[in-house]
Amino acid sequence: MDPSVLRRREVTPLETRNARAPGLALTFDHRGAYGNVTLFSSESHSNERGWRPSDRIPALRTVHGALLRVSQKDMTRLTSFEGGYELTERQVVTYEGETIT
Numbered sequence: 001m002d003p004s005v006l007r008r009r010e011v012t013p014l015e016t017r018n019a020r021a022p023g024l025a026l027t028f029d030h031r032g033a034y035g036n037v038t039l040f041s042s043e044s045h046s047n048e049r050g051w052r053p054s055d056r057i058p059a060l061r062t063v064h065g066a067l068l069r070v071s072q073k074d075m076t077r078l079t080s081f082e083g084g085y086e087l088t089e090r091q092v093v094t095y096e097g098e099t100i101t
Contacts, residue, residue: 001066009077009078009081010074011074011077011078012070012074013068013069013070014070014071015068015069016068017066017094017095018064018065018094018095019064019065019067019092019095020062020063020065020095021062021063021064021065021090021091021092022061022093023039023062024039024062024090025037025038025039025061026063067092067094
């Protein structure tokens, strides 16, 4: 999330780290065509000829991004602004190699 948006919503991350989430895909199927992270599915990520980029490029089956640790108060504030998403726990791997759930 854009740091200026976090400031506007009065959310202050306690820690920010770069991480990757294997087995997930970035899609733009949320309302208003905003980005959404979903479980990777070969069927939903293929073109009209049946070619799946992920067959040749395994990185496409992994989402990279910023992992933000926030207080419970800030998480409550953030979820009040970010409607329509389902919160789920996922295992991610930081760029330093640490696995976090």
